[in-house]
Amino acid sequence: MKRVVCSVAGLFILIASVCVAISLEQIKLQLVSIIAHAIVKKKVVKVYLGDKGFLAKTKNVNGVVFVKQCKDADLIIVSKPDSLRGLCRDKPIFVTNYRGYRSSNLPVGALFWQKGRPVLIFRKRNLERLHVSLPKNLKDYVVD
Amino acid sequence: MIKYLLPIHRLLFLLLLLLFFSMVWVYLSFIKAMYHTSTGVKNIEIGQIRRCATTIDGTLRMYLQPTDNLVEEIENNPDLRKKLNRVLELFVSREIKYVYVIYRDNKGFYRYLLDGSKSPKERGELNQIFIPVNTVLWRRCFESGKDTYAIQRNINTLWLTYLHPIYLNHKMQAVLVLDVSMIAYKKLKQTLAPLKGYLRYLLFFVLLVIFVTALELYLFMKERKLGRIDTLTHLYNRSYLREKERLINLDSVAVAMVDIDHFKRINDTYGHEFGDMVLKAIAKRLTTYTRTDDIVVRYGGEEFVIVFSNYHAKKNPEEVKKIISVAKRVQEQVSSTPVRVKDKQIKVTVSMGLDPFTYRRKTLLESILVADNMLYMAKRKGRDRVEVAKS
Numbered sequence: 001m002k003r004v005v006c007s008v009a010g011l012f013i014l015i016a017s018v019c020v021a022i023s024l025e026q027i028k029l030q031l032v033s034i035i036a037h038a039i040v041k042k043k044v045v046k047v048y049l050g051d052k053g054f055l056a057k058t059k060n061v062n063g064v065v066f067v068k069q070c071k072d073a074d075l076i077i078v079s080k081p082d083s084l085r086g087l088c089r090d091k092p093i094f095v096t097n098y099r100g101y102r103s104s105n106l107p108v109g110a111l112f113w114q115k116g117r118p119v120l121i122f123r124k125r126n127l128e129r130l131h132v133s134l135p136k137n138l139k140d141y142v143v144d
Numbered sequence: 145m146i147k148y149l150l151p152i153h154r155l156l157f158l159l160l161l162l163l164f165f166s167m168v169w170v171y172l173s174f175i176k177a178m179y180h181t182s183t184g185v186k187n188i189e190i191g192q193i194r195r196c197a198t199t200i201d202g203t204l205r206m207y208l209q210p211t212d213n214l215v216e217e218i219e220n221n222p223d224l225r226k227k228l229n230r231v232l233e234l235f236v237s238r239e240i241k242y243v244y245v246i247y248r249d250n251k252g253f254y255r256y257l258l259d260g261s262k263s264p265k266e267r268g269e270l271n272q273i274f275i276p277v278n279t280v281l282w283r284r285c286f287e288s289g290k291d292t293y294a295i296q297r298n299i300n301t302l303w304l305t306y307l308h309p310i311y312l313n314h315k316m317q318a319v320l321v322l323d324v325s326m327i328a329y330k331k332l333k334q335t336l337a338p339l340k341g342y343l344r345y346l347l348f349f350v351l352l353v354i355f356v357t358a359l360e361l362y363l364f365m366k367e368r369k370l371g372r373i374d375t376l377t378h379l380y381n382r383s384y385l386r387e388k389e390r391l392i393n394l395d396s397v398a399v400a401m402v403d404i405d406h407f408k409r410i411n412d413t414y415g416h417e418f419g420d421m422v423l424k425a426i427a428k429r430l431t432t433y434t435r436t437d438d439i440v441v442r443y444g445g446e447e448f449v450i451v452f453s454n455y456h457a458k459k460n461p462e463e464v465k466k467i468i469s470v471a472k473r474v475q476e477q478v479s480s481t482p483v484r485v486k487d488k489q490i491k492v493t494v495s496m497g498l499d500p501f502t503y504r505r506k507t508l509l510e511s512i513l514v515a516d517n518m519l520y521m522a523k524r525k526g527r528d529r530v531e532v533a534k535s
Contacts, residue, residue, distance in 0.1 A: 024300075097265065098268075098269060098272055099264075099269075102269070102272075114265070114266055114268060115241075115242045115244075115261070115266055115268075115302075115323060116296075116299040116300070116301045116302050116323070117275060117276070117277055117299060118275070119273070119274075119275050120275070121273060143253075143273060
């Protein structure tokens with residue numbers, strides 16, 4: 001119970017901390033940046049955004065650079081992970097809906113909005129496969 | 145600058161200020177009343193939501209058998225889940241945006257059990273993890289087993305989240321959640337908004353009137369001040385003295401008349417521009433060597449009047465000697481240093497006529513006339529001196 005409370009409080013703080021700007025788009029961008037740097041230990045992380053509906057405008061902010069092809073990316077954000085081909089499938093994949101997360105074993109996590117609330121999940125198995133160690137503040141979102 | 149205001153203006157200004165503060169008070173009282181009304185209406189709205197939650201709970205029970213494990217029963221019966229989801233869907237409206245049922249698993253995670261959301265994107269799947277924003281609310285509901293609600297401050301689209309525990313076999317098994325949209329809140333706000341707006345406009349109008357009046361008063365005061373100041377020397381002029389006369393207590397002042405010696409000659413020799421500079425210099429010296437309480441007036445041409453204040457010869461005759469010495473000191477100081485204008489330096493002296501017995505005069509003008517006579521005498525006696533009235 002304590003873990004859940006902590007995790008939820010953590011997510012809230014995480015959200016609140018990035019809510020400097022009021023725009024939902026900016027919150028999403030900030031969250032993408034946090035997730036990208038948590039998974040890929042690079043100063044500048046290249047992100048491929050396959051789900052065009054997730055962000056209206058892809059702006060390079062906070063050490064995140066959006067690339068046009070998934071093969072050039074360090075992190076892939078898509079709605080349907082199984083539609084990815086070749087080398088892209090081996091890269092860290094994040095999905096933007098729960099169905100995509102549940103139906104595929106590829107995603108390392110999911111970030112989406114449901115009922116006006118943000119949902120962030122990391123898949124433990126895939127984190128281990130990619131040898132990703134999450135920062136302490138994100139560990140509470142890891143599920144089996 | 146306030147001293148240039150007429151009493152009627154002061155009264156007007158005070159009345160406007162009073163009006164403004166009254167308006168502020170009315171506005172604050174209205175805000176307070178609105179808060180109470182809003183709370184009342186909110187409670188009515190919450191009461192309706194509570195009744196709705198009870199109705200949904202009752203409807204769900206019509207389909208459920210008494211069980212110790214609701215989660216297992218729904219997990220094992222997809223048709224039942226579908227039916228229950230459809231029941232919840234019936235209660236989704238513009239006001240109640242989401243209706244769903246959440247349970248808490250063994251690890252303490254909140255998970256979806258049922259969801260009445262129509263949109264597949266919004267619908268939480270069975271056992272999907274649910275992350276509440278307001279954790280305290282959820283903890284409170286699961287721990288107390290009672291209906292709970294909270295105003296959503298971190299979700300833009302929702303106003304309120306209402307939690308209603310679902311009991312089966314006297315055991316709390318899940319929580320029915322009703323997310324109330326901002327529409328209800330907006331409706332509430334819209335009811336009171338016109339009144340608030342009306343008061344704001346009124347307050348703004350009063351402020352505007354105050355501003356315009358204050359501006360007019362300021363311009364009036366400025367104009368008035370300009371009319372009482374000599375533009376060349378920046379000393380008060382004769383109009384000021386005439387206006388001030390009735391306020392001056394003759395028992396506590398002494399009047400001196402000062403005139404620049406051979407001023408005509410200065411003008412003729414060096415020109416009027418130079419003469420003006422000399423006038424300015426002498427005026428500055430007179431202001432410097434007198435006290436701030438004393439009034440120095442350019443009476444006309446090269447003549448100045450000094451009204452020495454805080455002088456009480458009537459009560460204390462010794463003060464006469466004192467004021468004579470003060471007047472002499474002023475005259476000496478003004479005359480002692482040559483005036484320097486545009487690389488030219490000339491010796492300028494002044495003569496002074498002093499009436500230390502102003503308290504004996506009927507008017508200030510009478511005292512000025514006495515001082516003027518003394519000045520005339522000083523001129524006749526050779527200038528650059530002070531002549532004092534004997535009685």
